[in-house]
Amino acid sequence: MLRLRTSCRSRYLQLLRLSVPSPKFKADMAIIPVNKTAHPFDKTRFEALLNRRFFYAPAFEIYGGVAGLYDYGPPGSSLQANIIAEWRKHFIVEEHMLEIDSTIMTPAPVFETSGHVARFADWMVKDDQTGDVLRADHLVKGVLEARLVGDKEARGLAAQPQKEDEKKRKKKVVKTAGVQLSDDAVKEYEVILAQLDNYSGPEIGELCRKYDIRNPDTGNKVTEPQHSTSCQHPETAQGHFLNFSRLLEFNNGRVPFASAQIGRSFRNEISPRAGLLRVREFTMAEIEHYVDPEDKRHERFDEVSDIVLDLLDRDVQASGSTQVKKISVGDAVATGIIANETLGYFVARIHQFLVKIGIDPARLRFRQHMANEMAHYATDCWDAEIQNSYGWTECVGCADRAAYDLTVHSKKTGHPLVVRQALKEPIVTERLVAELNKKVLGKTFGKDAGAIQKVFLELDEPRLLEIQRELAQGSAIVATPDGRKLSLTPEIVTIERKTFKQSIREFTPNVIEPSFGLGRILYVLLEHNFWAREQDIERGVLSLPPIIAPTKVLIVPLSAKEEFDPLVQEVSSKLRKAGIFARVDDSNTSIGKRYARNDELGTPFGVTLDFASIQNRTMTLRERDTTGQLIGDIDQVISVLVDLVNDSADWVEACRRLPAYDGVQAVD
Amino acid sequence: MLRLRTSCRSRYLQLLRLSVPSPKFKADMAIIPVNKTAHPFDKTRFEALLNRRFFYAPAFEIYGGVAGLYDYGPPGSSLQANIIAEWRKHFIVEEHMLEIDSTIMTPAPVFETSGHVARFADWMVKDDQTGDVLRADHLVKGVLEARLVGDKEARGLAAQPQKEDEKKRKKKVVKTAGVQLSDDAVKEYEVILAQLDNYSGPEIGELCRKYDIRNPDTGNKVTEPQHSTSCQHPETAQGHFLNFSRLLEFNNGRVPFASAQIGRSFRNEISPRAGLLRVREFTMAEIEHYVDPEDKRHERFDEVSDIVLDLLDRDVQASGSTQVKKISVGDAVATGIIANETLGYFVARIHQFLVKIGIDPARLRFRQHMANEMAHYATDCWDAEIQNSYGWTECVGCADRAAYDLTVHSKKTGHPLVVRQALKEPIVTERLVAELNKKVLGKTFGKDAGAIQKVFLELDEPRLLEIQRELAQGSAIVATPDGRKLSLTPEIVTIERKTFKQSIREFTPNVIEPSFGLGRILYVLLEHNFWAREQDIERGVLSLPPIIAPTKVLIVPLSAKEEFDPLVQEVSSKLRKAGIFARVDDSNTSIGKRYARNDELGTPFGVTLDFASIQNRTMTLRERDTTGQLIGDIDQVISVLVDLVNDSADWVEACRRLPAYDGVQAVD
Incomplete structure (x- = not known):
């Protein structure tokens, strides 16, 4: 009964787009998979799926939602947890990194020192009744400009507005129509508007009081301008640097070593858009790898040096091109395109990680920052950019921050953040x-x-x-x-x-920082793995790799009738003991519909328990992408499943170990 | 060579405090463990250990620290991650809960509806330059009282201060000495102080402006009073309730079901103290179990009904006693001490979880909330309280919130949060x-x-x-x-x-909410597992159970010499493949000292690689608590280790499978 059905392998190869269906399988079309690439990405259907299956949804939806904030539902939350688990394995465990967990709340002086306040942060005010947050300079600009428009109208001088501004203008007119200003006021307003970028927070606060600038949406006064970063951090990195001495001691005083942290970060996105790609609150995974500035070699560089990457370097961009170079990491470092071995090592490891969790390598490139584009701390920086329906999106940054952070915090606090090496x-x-x-x-x-x-x-x-x-x-x-x-x-x-x-020898180590935006990665991953079957174009399939799929196995009893309970419980319990996350779907709908629903959830495998299962202790095993089905003794199927989920067997191997199921239960 | 050395078992039983050392093992005292209970808990040494080994440390330490904020270093962070992983297994996986991940940032109206703003939150102001947060009513009280004292002094009327107030008073005098107020002002101040509790936030803001009340530490003005909860949530629960409809749909419209979330929460602790027990930012794990209000039975109640708990019910407390009742969950529910089966089921499951991760059951009790003590939403509530050096601390709450939250959010938004049951x-x-x-x-x-x-x-x-x-x-x-x-x-x-x-039938489900403060659990867990060996009282031992220990296995090569590298790499790699987190300590110090350091880190097992390992491929295996050592072939030892770490073998079993090591390498 365990003979290999050759059609399995052929089906699998088709799935991998390695072969064209040969005529002899035409008869078997029902289980021959469609070519995923044959269907162009349908964003409307894709978004409908994510919403319908609660991968994520606008936060506070029943209160009308808040732009730029999203909650992850069960599949999104599991997907994120699995990506994080894989990240921990790939980076922290594999490289013996020191994981930390530092606070989100961060006092302002830390950011003033790190340069975030002066260079990154905007001054914000809050509506003193509703608590709505507004960017202070935008508020002053909006209100004063509106008053000037109102003044012109009152003087009968209203300029013909541009057509595209009309709607905006109308809104302003409602609030300001007819109020004429003194000539002095007009002059003052114009001067303020011209040099708005130069005002500090307290000066903007002064302007708000002097000119009675209020929140135009409510008419309420606003609070003193604040850096909102004094409350929540825009990256988890500072928590690493401030603990550097303790981490170094924990590592017995030696470099190189790395600290790692997964945590929530916050940004002032004034007009969030593009879904999960541009949000106010997100989960980051950051590594700070501390290295001797005079020796940036990496002892495991040889293990990755043959990996070929799509690189978009500084020179190519400067020439106005976006033509990537296909080049091995070893060659990129040897020829100086990537600054040093350690930076190159992490770029390659990032590439490995992204491909492992299901990013299409053909839509992944590493783009080098231009000199004037680099963050204030970086000496070389490469972004992992992933192509998706919004364009190329930065999902991981990999920067050589040199000694910047440790130096500034050390100077500010007088606490030496150095390595002392015998x-x-x-x-x-x-x-x-x-x-x-x-x-x-x-x-x-x-x-x-x-x-x-x-x-x-x-x-x-x-x-x-x-x-x-x-x-x-x-x-x-x-x-x-x-x-x-x-x-x-x-x-x-x-x-x-x-x-x-x-x-x-005493020195301040340099820091190589790979920094991952997990929400962005999760989103593009979903895009890259979405397709639809030709015979059911309305329904989508998410071909998530088993290691990160939210649920690994769907258990489908023929019905919710009690007679299936003992088997359902046996299979559930055996899978749970093997560490495999399975779900039972005994809802009152056809097996086909239940499978279709779980194709949308990205569940890679399903097992069906029916009357034959009760009689013969057999169970069918279904693979999501091919929809191929195998059959075997319950324990045999579980043993195959364990290997499939743990990536120690693929579907071809499964087809070798179990006979195909053609819809008719085998009787021994 | 694999014969069982009977001494292993005896040693293990002593460790479990089941037997007194018999005279025949006196000669073997070096490896007979001390009785952990023989040493009273030494808090100074305990805290020194946590600090020295970087379990956690004050956040922003090099900037002088911030009260109530702590960063977890590598062992604390791993310990927390392992507790969370076990929690996920014990609750989410075992009960098929729906995990979600909602935002930390929460708009104010949500808290106004949930009752947090009106009942829990205080009005806060910020120093408009430094961003320091102050409680608004405390600020007004402090400043006005100080002015009244200054006024009395200026009038030569200074009352004799109480001795214990002297220091405080002196500080105030420095700021206010000699300033006499008008008689009207004195009267106004006294009226304000008498009714301070009745002012709303905006009214306090008005007072600050009218009386020029500034931050006394800096002389700076303060911002408008705000509920800081408008920025960050004090619990993760609201994220569950707002997504209820989507979760219900995901669960095919059926109750009971539960959602679960692990996330960061924030509280306004004005004077944080007691280390990790009272902090401003902490990680919570919360479950919301939705149940039919007319049927609060639990289908798995039978599995836990025999578990005996220490209960401190409402009546006993009302009588002025703290004498716990030892009673099974089954009896507690049957006699009405615990309100219903579902609440009882979760109380029992919480007990199981805490004991599994290493809480001493003798220092764990469940205390029922008194009627007037219950949160505004609860109809019955039991706290898991754990005894530690600060007293009995609430570490888990388990409340029946009835239909409160779903009802108020539904009323406010007009969005029905109900179950419709055919x-x-x-x-x-x-x-x-x-x-x-x-x-x-x-x-x-x-x-x-x-x-x-x-x-x-x-x-x-x-x-x-x-x-x-x-x-x-x-x-x-x-x-x-x-x-x-x-x-x-x-x-x-x-x-x-x-x-x-x-x-x-349409109804609003009731919610049973088990809510875990992970930082508190982590802290008392460390206290419960700390002791010191008689022969090395300066050094501590943390007897953390293998399932949650930060590192499972320490790999100790005799020295950092290159000749050990291949074996170190082989053992590391084999353990990694088996999913076991191991660390290598090849620092330049004696094997004894390296083990002692790892006893402090709670690492349960250690393996030593020496010249005999190179010659014979043997490896010794050491157990942390007994300090007993076994020896065997490298692969044999690894196989025993895998079972020990996965809790499928204990040390007695290990002693059965491997011969004891007496310090002399066996030669076959």
């Missing part, structure tokens, strides 16, 4: 050293003694050598800063060659 | 129904027609029956609200018995 060979240096006998010096020169000491601090080696020679002959002449020449004796100064031994 | 048997009812012929009614009675219609709406069955009888005899007399009597004919009104069939 030198294998102490560095021995010799140099001439002048020693002054301060007692005699003071007695001889009185208040000039200090000036002479200073002079000696600045003498170089050749000059010291001269003085040494002169002293050997009795005395040496030294010039004071004001030009006087003083004679010194060997009793006052002795010059000798001394040996210095340095056994500790 | 009735198996439609409910058939019969009742008398009056039908009015509106045309004739209007023609006959004109403007009284409406009054008559209203009258009929309020008539009960016996009266309708009377009218029916009268009509059969020609006409019936009906009284209008103003007392007039009108005569109606069968042409105007007919009264008939009609049958009604209800096939759908």
Whole structure:
């Protein structure tokens, strides 16, 4: 009964788009899969699926929703948890990184030091009644411009508005129509508008009070401008840097090592759009890899150097092209396209991770930041960009932040954030050293003694050598800063060659930072794995890889009748013990519909329990993409399932181990 | 070589405090473990360990720290991740709960509806320069009181302060000395102070402006009072309730079911203290189990009904006692101590979970909330309280929130949050129904027609029956609200018995909510598992169960010399493939010291690779609590380790499978 049905393999190869269906399988079309690429991506249907199956939905939907905030429902939440679990395995466990969990709440001084406040953050005000957050400069601009428009109208001077501005203008007119301003006010407003970018937060607050600028939507006053970043962090990285000394000690004082963190971050997106790609709150996974600035090699670089990447480097972009280079990481580092081995290593590891979880490698490229585009801290930076219906979207950044963060926090706090390394060979240096006998010096020169000491601090080696020679002959002449020449004796100064031994090297490590936006990755992953079957174009299929699929196995009893309960419980319990997440669907609808619903949820495997199962202890096993079905003894099927889910067998292998099911239950 | 050394079992039993060391093992004292309970808990050493090993540390430590905020270092972070993983298995997977991930940012109206703003939240202001957060009412109180003290001093009336207030008073005097107020101002201040609790946020803001109340620490103005809860949520529960309809649909419209979420929450702790027990930001794990209000049975209640709990019920507390009752969950529900089966089921499951991860059951009790202590939403509530050095601390709440949350959100938004259930048997009812012929009614009675219609709406069955009888005899007399009597004919009104069939039942489900404070659980877990060996009292041991220990296995090569590298890599890689998190410690210190360090980290097992390993491919295996050592072939030891870590073997079993190691390498 366990003979290999050759059609399985053929079906699988078709799925992989490696072969064209051969005529002899035409008869078997019902289970020959469609070619996924034959169907262009249908965004409307895709979005309907995500919404219908509650992958995610606007947060506070029943309250009307809040732009840029999304809740993940059960499948989205599981998908995210599985991506995170795989990320932990791929990076933290594999590279023995030190995971931390730092707070979201962050005091403002930390961001002032890191440069986020000055360079990134905008000043925000809140409506003092509703708490609505508004960008302070935009508010002032909007209100003053509206008043100027109103003034012009009142003076009968209204300029003909551009057609596309008409709607906007009308809204403004409603609020401001007819109010004429004094000539002075008009002048003041124009001056303010011209230099709005130069105002600090407190100055904008002053403007709001002086000109009674309120929230135009409510008429309420607004609070003092604040950096909202003082409340919640825009990245998890600072939590790593502030704990650097403790982490280094935990690692027995050695570099290189990496810390890693998965956490929630926040950004002031004023007009969020593009769904999960541009949100106010999101989950990030960040790695900070600390490395000796003088040695950025990576000991496992050889393991990835043959990986070929699509690189879009700085020079190509500067020439106005977006033509990627296909090049191995080894060659990219050797030719200097990627700055160093460690950066190259992580770029390659990011590529491996993304492909493993189901990103189409043909739609993945690494784009180098242009010099003027790089964040204030970076010396080289590559973004993993993934193509999707919105274009190419940055999903992972991989930057060499150099010593920037550790240096600024150390300077600000006075806490040394350095590595102290015992030198294998102490560095021995010799140099001439002048020693002054301060007692005699003071007695001889009185208040000039200090000036002479200073002079000696600045003498170089050749000059010291001269003085040494002169002293050997009795005395040496030294010039004071004001030009006087003083004679010194060997009793006052002795010059000798001394040996210095340095056994500790102290340095601020550089930081290579791979930083993952998990929500963006999750979204493009869903796009890349969405398609529809030719025979059921309304319904979608999400071909998520088993390792990240929310549910691995669907258990489908023929009906909810009690007679199936013992088997359903047996199969559930055995899968649970094997660590496989399965769900039972005993809802009152056909098996086909239940499978179709789970194709939409990306569930890769399904097993059916029917009357034959009760009679013969057999169970059918269905694969989502091919819709191929196999049959076997319940325990046999479970054992195959365990290997399929743990990626130690593929469907071809499964077809080798179990006979195909043609709709008729085999009877032994 | 694989014979069982009986001493292993004896040692293990001693560890379990089941037996007293028998004299024949006295000679073997070096590896007989101390009795953990023999050493009273030493808090200073315990805290020093947590700090030294970076389980957690004050957040922003190098910036001086922020009270109530902590960062988890690598061991704390792994411990938390492992507790969460076990929680997911124990609750979400085992009970097929629907996991969600909702946003932290929450608009204010949601909390106004849930009752958090009115009942829980305080009004807060921020220093408009530093962003420091202050409680608005406390600020006004502090500043006005200080001014009154200053006024008294200026008038030479300073009352003799209480001794314990002296230091505080001095501080105030520095800021306010000598400033006399007008008599009117004194009166105004006193009135304000007397009724401070009654001011709303905007009113307090008005006070701050009117009386120029500033942050006393900086002299800066403060922002308008805000509920800080408008920014970050104090619990994850609202995210569940708002998504209820989608979750119900995902569950095919059926109850009972549960949603679950693990997320960050925030509280306004004004003076945080007690370390991780009272913090401003923490990770929660919350379950909302939706159940039919008329049927709170639980289908798996039988599985837990025999579990005996320490219960401290309402009546016992009311009598002034804290004497727990030892009672099975089954009996507690049967006798009405616990309100219903579902609540009892979760109380028992919480107990199982806490004991599984290493909480001492002797220091765990469930305390029922007193009627006036219950949160606004709860109808019955039990807290899992765990004893620790700070006393008994609430670590898990388990409340029956009834229909409160779903009802208020539904009312506020107009979105129905209900279950619609097809009735198996439609409910058939019969009742008398009056039908009015509106045309004739209007023609006959004109403007009284409406009054008559209203009258009929309020008539009960016996009266309708009377009218029916009268009509059969020609006409019936009906009284209008103003007392007039009108005569109606069968042409105007007919009264008939009609049958009604209800096939759908609509109801708002009740919610049972187990809610876990993970930071508190983590802290008491560490306390419960901390002890020190008699022979090394300075160093601690954390006897964390393998399932939650941050690192499962320590790999200790004799030295960092390259000759050990291949074996270290082989063992690392084999453990990694088996899904076991191991760490290598090849630091330049003795094996004993490396083990001692890892006893502090709670690493349950260690393997040593030495020259004998290179020669014979053997490896020793050490158990943390007993310090007992076994030896075997590398692959044999790994196979035993896999079973130990996955809890499918204990140390007694390990001693059965591998011979003891007495410090001399066995040579075959």
